[in-house]
Amino acid sequence: MKFEPTQPGNPHRLTLDQHVFPKAGIQRFTNLDGSVEIFVKKLNRALQLRPNNSIFCAKRVWDQKTESGVGKRIEDRFQALARAIISGSVTTIGIFEKRIVEEFFSLWRTRHKFKTEGLADISLHGITGASLTKDQQEILESNHTLYAVDGAMKGRLMASLHIFGYQNQFLLDTQSIQWGIARSYSDEFIVPDSFDDMMIVPVSPRIAIVADLPDSVITRDQVAAINQAAMARASDYYFARRLSVCPVVREISPPFERRFDDRSY
Template structure:
């Protein structure tokens, strides 16, 4: 088994998984720090893939096995680890307003699927899944690229103290300083823009609930252009696929896709239970072949 497949097998077969509740490494991107003690409870560590979703892949002790590409090491990480987060890249309105609304609708659907109450991705479920996938991918883009500040010509802005700025942001109010609006306040506009474009481009796309008959699924930091939404080690929602139960080889193809599309890391409940395979079986070759 070539490439990353071998790295995964080596990592899970011979290397001891290091359990760590601390950060796996801080991002190089500079973020605007809050006042000491963060008195207005602004979200600093913003999850790209939701904490609740990561927790569904955790073992009985609350850890996932995470393979970080930079160090080629498997590490045990909790969903609170800052590697799963951007640092105050988008504003509080996008985090606690738009983002939470999309997340909450998706988590409700995910729980319904896990409970066996929802068995089909129909018209209403399709919107929930696509909005969530678009949000996940957009957050990953924000995390990787950041958001540039805006110079507002002819607008000076009010003279605000740090405390007043944080109060306004907590209330989901945009402000500018000396004619410059912090880039994070544009995040909500981008989220809606990307989401509407994604809906428009995929009006006729159908999604299926896919189950792993054997083995378990790997989750990347983002699937990028592949429309796959993880739910649990045994369940995913996949575009252009009917409801189906996958063979071990087919699970391996999706896992290889997760590895190939990941940027910095990928994780699973137990990597030793996750087959990987580069050559696509015919049934999945059309949508997963590079």
């Protein structure tokens, strides 16, 4: 979908660069100079970039309600859980934590889908809608209000409905799934732009939440299996604190074969 710029100066402070994987999550993987090492597939090389770089973002693909309302609430709950896991105050994924992890995983995956596929505008047959100025449209969006112009609604305005639809189906499909906290002593995890069907959520360079894995300190080979899955499923890039300390293997071992059946996506 074509990027729609705001009015000059963006007077209503609409978010233009929208992080697919949250900025707060990327920041936990930064090195001492505040950047992460990212391998960009189309360039076939690694770069040092900061978490606010636009490569990590979609360009105004979803609306402000989805960004600062729906998405932020899911992100905030997950970031609080991530901090608790890192500090050691949460050591297992119980019923309450499971919901937080699954809502976040679905949000991350859905945002990536939005970024790569876009959201088509919707024609409202038989409804012409009011003629709105650019300023009026932006005021409505900043107030999380839907609107139509010339009988059509911009696809990004319907993003939150897609978020909830995909999320509800995902929660139904994963009712029997248990997540575990995987910790590594020295080897570090790679984060892809999307894990696609592999149900893994990186938390920090040495901690990940993995479906169907008991809470455990995992081996170098297991970290390598997760990293290989990350690299294989990344569409545009993957990153880490230091790629050189992220082991990789060519075959995925059985504990990491849990995948999400994405027929509803």
